[in-house]
Amino acid sequence: MPIAYIKDVGKHEGGQVTLRGWVYNKRSSGKLQFVLLRDGTGVMQCVAFKGNFAPERFAELDRLTQESSLEVSGQVRKDSRSPGGYEMDVADFKVLQLAEGYPITPKEHGTAFLMEHRHLWLRSARQHAVLKIRHEVVKACRDYFDDRDFTLIDTPIFTPNACEGTTTLFQTDYFDQKAYLTQSGQLYSEAAAAAFGKVYCFGPAFRAEKSKTRRHLTEFWMVEPEVAFATLEETMSLAEGLVCFILERVLQKRRPELDALERDAAALEKVAPPFPRLSYDEAVKALQAEGSEIQWGGDLGGGDETVLSERYDAPVMVHRYPSSVKAFYMQPDPERPEVALCVDVLAPEGYGEIIGGGARIHDYGLLTRRLREHGLSEEPFKWYLDLRKYGTVPHAGFGMGIERVVAWICKLTHLRETAAFPRTLYRIYP
Ligand code: 4AD
Numbered sequence: 001m002p003i004a005y006i007k008d009v010g011k012h013e014g015g016q017v018t019l020r021g022w023v024y025n026k027r028s029s030g031k032l033q034f035v036l037l038r039d040g041t042g043v044m045q046c047v048a049f050k051g052n053f054a055p056e057r058f059a060e061l062d063r064l065t066q067e068s069s070l071e072v073s074g075q076v077r078k079d080s081r082s083p084g085g086y087e088m089d090v091a092d093f094k095v096l097q098l099a100e101g102y103p104i105t106p107k108e109h110g111t112a113f114l115m116e117h118r119h120l121w122l123r124s125a126r127q128h129a130v131l132k133i134r135h136e137v138v139k140a141c142r143d144y145f146d147d148r149d150f151t152l153i154d155t156p157i158f159t160p161n162a163c164e165g166t167t168t169l170f171q172t173d174y175f176d177q178k179a180y181l182t183q184s185g186q187l188y189s190e191a192a193a194a195a196f197g198k199v200y201c202f203g204p205a206f207r208a209e210k211s212k213t214r215r216h217l218t219e220f221w222m223v224e225p226e227v228a229f230a231t232l233e234e235t236m237s238l239a240e241g242l243v244c245f246i247l248e249r250v251l252q253k254r255r256p257e258l259d260a261l262e263r264d265a266a267a268l269e270k271v272a273p274p275f276p277r278l279s280y281d282e283a284v285k286a287l288q289a290e291g292s293e294i295q296w297g298g299d300l301g302g303g304d305e306t307v308l309s310e311r312y313d314a315p316v317m318v319h320r321y322p323s324s325v326k327a328f329y330m331q332p333d334p335e336r337p338e339v340a341l342c343v344d345v346l347a348p349e350g351y352g353e354i355i356g357g358g359a360r361i362h363d364y365g366l367l368t369r370r371l372r373e374h375g376l377s378e379e380p381f382k383w384y385l386d387l388r389k390y391g392t393v394p395h396a397g398f399g400m401g402i403e404r405v406v407a408w409i410c411k412l413t414h415l416r417e418t419a420a421f422p423r424t425l426y427r428i429y430p
């Protein structure tokens with residue numbers, strides 16, 4: 001008998017197949033046992049008729065517990081009332097393991113309890129939908145850059161460099177030296193851009209975020225394109241294109257998951273280029289008009305980002321922040337050296353920053369001065385400074401946090417559900 005996945009049972013209509021999976025739910029009506037089988041690709045109702053089994057075999061079905069693993073074989077039958085459109089008439093089955101009392105039951109559980117059981121929580125429909133969408137977002141990122149002739153360059157996780165400031169560094173012993181876990185692959189992507197022109201890195205980033213917020217994990221994934229000769233404006237267009245490409249892909253391929261999450265897809269369908277572009281100056285004025293305490297020169301707080309991002313249907317691109325609130329490598333605007341040629345993209349519906357990037361300093365002298373001003377020693381950045389000695393060119397890029405994008409697309413209140421095994425301030429288990 002052929003082994004099939006639930007998503008493919010339509011191809012076997014009227015035929016016999018074997019399914020392998022876990023008991024999602026179960027009910028019985030004396031003569032019939034209804035087992036909802038979950039196999040990772042779908043959920044399907046398998047119906048066993050008492051008359052077809054010896055009494056002790058039928059009793060085995062009665063004893064099945066939630067999440068018990070089993071194989072079931074039988075005929076696939078169309079049934080318009082079933083969630084997937086098909087049911088199975090069970091002819092035979094084999095229990096692989098009778099699960100112990102499963103901690104996650106259909107009743108409501110608190111978040112702390114669910115996070116403690118994250119390894120099991122992944123099996124529930126909601127988490128399944130979120131992670132399927134995450135997968136689609138990751139795939140879309142890769143396709144977007146691959147289709148545009150970018151070369152993927154994997155950047156290291158151990159590094160001597162503080163890319164995004166010294167306050168969020170995770171330090172670790174590296175034999176007889178010290179190393180940090182990377183905060184961003186950007187500096188290495190810059191080196192790769194001088195070798196390949198258009199590159200991206202895609203990997204985990206680590207930040208010792210000491211504040212407990214719904215927007216921060218200590219470990220997250222970031223995709224970071226870097227393009228030699230690119231301007232800020234070109235980088236903004238690249239970012240806009242990426243966000244649109246991702247949304248289109250998810251809307252095209254992950255409707256059932258968006259529906260399972262009760263995500264209003266219309267809000268995502270409304271997102272279209274061109275995204276509004278707002279200078280930091282304009283953003284500050286708009287925020288002050290709405291009662292924010294922000295003064296020119298200060299960074300936008302989480303609350304400010306929420307307010308701004310609620311004003312538009314599409315992500316808003318805030319550009320030219322004061323250099324003083326940004327990282328050391330930001331290229332100053334030649335017309336106004338106090339602001340940087342940088343951009344933050346804030347997702348709508350109050351989600352806030354999903355992308356940060358801009359043009360990089362390409363002048364050796366200015367870059368060394370900035371390192372000093374930021375209290376960073378030159379020694380570990382020697383290789384990075386070399387890039388400004390051997391054919392330096394203007395270049396730009398950005399980083400997009402996968403979890404932030406997934407949280408927005410799925411309309412989640414907290415980033416923790418966007419990662420299979422999220423790392424947060426107080427949690428490293430499971
Ligand atoms: O704005 P950030 O800090 O920029 C950089 O790291 C640049 N080096 C990127 C570049 O230009 N290549 O971070 C970029 C994005 C943010 O917009 C956000 O989406 C995400 O990374 N991010 C986080 N996501 C989850 N948890 C955190 N603690 C995050 N910190 C940043």
Ligand code: MG
Binds near residue numbers: 344355
């Ligand atoms: Mg940022």
